[in-house]
Amino acid sequence: MEAIQEIAPEEAISHIKSTVWEKVNRIHIKKILSEFSHERIITPELTGQHGEWGQYVVKEEHSDVAYHFEAKVLHLNHWYISEESIRKYKGGNPEVLDSLNFIVEFNKQLGIDEKSLLVYMEEVGNTLYGMAYMHEKHKNYTTELTAIDYQKIEGAMTGHPRFIANNGRIGFNVTDYIAYAPETAKPFSLVWLAAHKERAKFTTVPSLDYNKLMKQELGEEAIHHFNTIVEQRGVASDDYYFIPIHPWQWTNKLSHVFAADLALNYLIFLGESEDKYLPQQSIRTFYNVSNPDKFYVKTALSILNMGYVRGLSPYYMQTNPAINDWLKNLLESDAYLSENGFSVLREIATIGYGHSHYEKAIKNGSHYKKMLASLWRESPADKLDEGQEPMTMAALLHIDPDGKALLPAFIKASGLDTDTWLKHYFKAYLSPLIHCFYTYDLVFMPHGENLILVMENNIPVKAIMKDIGEEISLINTDMEVPEVVNRVLTTVEEAAKTLPIFTQLFDSFFRFMSAILVEHTEYSEENFWALVAETIIAYQEAHPNLQAKFDTYDLFAPSFDPDALNRLQLRNNRQLRNLENPFGDLKTVGVLTNPIAKYAPKKS
Template sequence: MWETVVQQYSKTFSSEEITKSIQQAKVETMRKIIRCIVDEQIYPVKITKTGYCINLFNGIANYDANHSIVKFENDVIEDPLIFLEQCLERKTDHPTNHPFILEIENHLIHQSLSYLHCSHVPKSAHPILSGDQWVITGHNIHPCSKTKLGMPIQEVMRYAPEYNQSFKLNWIMVKKSLLFNNLCDDHMEKLKAFSEFDGEISDDYYLVPVHPYQYQYELASIYESEIKENSIIMLDHQGGVVKSTSSFRTVCPLDHTFPMIKLPINSQMTSTVRSISNNSVMNSKNISTFIDEIYEHDPLLKTISSPMAEYGGMTYCHSNVLKQRNLSFILRENHAKALQGKSMYTATCLFERDHTGTKIYQQLINKSQLNPYEWFENYIQLLIKTTITLMTKYGVGIEAHMQNISVCFQQGNPVHLFIKDYGGVRIDISRTGNRLKINEGHTHATTSSMHEKVQNTLISNHISTIISHLVADYPLEEMALWKIVCLYIQQVFEQLSKEQIPWLDDDFCIFNAKTLKQKALMSMRLTNAKNDIYIEKENPLYVYIH
């Protein structure tokens, strides 16, 4: 049983504390699974007074939202794993061995441990890390938000951001002929200084940072032949003190003068192995330069948001995907100095709870002395203006979900956004006027795939999550909040109409359609789909726009 594993790593806590954390993990995970079943229409569902009635075909399951339990036939089910086995009984002959069951089991272990070990851990004073370390429950809607498949539990507790542990990076030397490198000399020098390595580096080698987990568990087996040939030299050296950001694999130096580093980690987190592709490295610098130029010439955008620059990196150009994706890194702007006098949170952390049980965003609303409607207006105004302007005026579909947007607050009031990680952006090259050259791949997008990315991440993920919390925590009307969203979307398009943009109406149509596209996170795990699956969902904006 997974609860036994939690107990093994919680010897310093009382049985009551352990039981409480396990129960919290069950409640949160069951809530996310039920939400996926309902939103993705995985099974026929009817709304009841207390929750949902779900037809699993082998029986009727009644979910009680007030108590986070499922009543199935004569049983009361609290454990999401047991419930999932019932869900999967008709889909597979071996439901207990289904990959999704294993992922949820792993998630439940780490979710319980995060609640137990990290809920009361003091946060870093670092202006970037202090807001990121609240990531106790992880991804706001993904049912596998704490999954770390293949990674030993003690290593998760060593490197996960919520544990607030500092560590030093490992360093290796790699023959230059193996690597694509688009870093400038200045960043190469900074990287060398950050490494604290004072040994000799041959002219035909690069010094490369490696995550300690990757160094200890992955490199020797993946690059056995390269190590034997001395194409890769495993240095017995650690240097450069860092802590993990909310994304786990992106680490932040404690010294503000050095860039952040996005590193590959060969472990499945949520639904993806967190390695880094050739294209991500090769495109990062060009995309970043292109977006920086947009901001330099658009004073309105510059006042409300900032892109976190990516300076490029290195990647192993090899036909073997495992080899190429596990020897890559990207340097990213360290913007700590820009946060003086402000607080910043990765958006997904805003709905975590402090030691008093109060959600972070509620603290911020109280501090701002605004009412919840006013605070919400200030927040979504920044988000909507930034996302739609970048898409419609410049052809850049950012990932506007809560993991890639950080929000800066002054006295609790949202005043600025930071956009991070360009690996998931969708750029409509037909709108860039030949000013951007990037490799073929997901980023090199069609208009429809750019629309899909923006619609899903902005509306279905980010704004929907904020509204669901506001309605749950304050006496607010959900449709009144969606009306505010609608008004700001219309306002942005009215402002952009002065620019004589030929595709303006086409872009507006993705917000006034009867349905919205939402990523089907659980369906993708049940089918083991390699590409994203989207479902059509009723558009709450439709009634106001029409």
């Protein structure tokens, strides 16, 4: 197997410079103050007013540490903080801004368990390390990204907008970071194993079978080569499935954790792929740069990143293709969604392999039981018309190293005014999600990384959802579904049924879009939310048959209970949510005023 190119010791810190470190810490402290204030983890005290800007201080309860800053509090309790205004004082003396110091100083208010504190701090430190790399070595400016190169934009993204520790990647050393992080990686090969059918489970959609999949992904020559390797072990190649895995996973987990399986020929090492891949934002999903029309590959990767060890459940793998196929058929038979161009990228084939000893040892789930599994996902290439380009929706929240926002640059490049551009966007993104919710009781986790926007002349024209298998839920539905789809059935209190719309769309994405337009273009946040309301009203007026649902699940309700993602991570940085019931154990805090409530249609 080709070894990772080791980097010189000094190269590991070539981007760690005092000016860069000061800059990324200031940006990160701004995010800490903003998001922790949003979730009411800390409570800024208003000390004065300077025009539209409030002057605030955050004090640590048991010391003389204080952070002063200027801010405007926008809708949804979003803290728009002037980055340059942030000042830290200890005992009245100024000190440099340091995110790790903030975590130490406020750890009692943050409520981090002592056994998790240093792990969380490592995640924050790794996030800062990656930020410094992006600012020094991998600069992506808005002028370049508006050209919409799909993979270039993927590698330019800087992580979830809400989580403070959003790129921890605990398990990667610096060589791994350079080799495998989306923002740094050069194309690399995947490792292939043969997995015995006695312990491996392969599932696929009806239109595909194992042999057809392998012929497309490997080609006949590679298949023959791999079969020869298997048969040289004195076993029959027909008794095995081929499975791609991440090189890091092989070196750091599988080669020794599954040593017994390797010794007994339940697993056989085959070698590396000829095709080269680049990681997507999710770090364990790979785009085939040698043959872009081939499927994406997603593999288990046992690193700790943003609230989970990023394994893949062999159990879930058995039902993913059937759930994806059911959803595709449901959406494609819907005239409204077809008209809008809304679609999904199916996870069309999976292989999962359980560790026989771990499976016997405990009944409950564990990341130790999610080390060896892979799936194949469709490419968006087949869903594009001439002149259309795919782009991660996360790009709409991107700020470049010069502090310039990408969203206004897209709008400017489109030649449209902001109102018109947003109407196109809401039609492509919001309207289909509202339709799925009201018509099918179906919700996604449609954050930026999970959705591909299809752009034409820098204008959003349609949306494609991905990451379907683990991130859709049918909430309190009466719809009859195949037995295999029961895994995504979710029951919540009726009053909480709208929360996925409010928390995933309003609070986790629209809040940031609106703030970027306010901050970078002085666009009115009232205009933004009025257009959100207008989109929902237009949908409701076009579907009077759903009026009873509109009344029961009211998106114009005066307020809603927000979730608290950072609180979840601070409480348990290895398991944010129960994936079997992702909306059933949400941690909420406080109440947010619904910014579209004032636009509620008058009831007749």
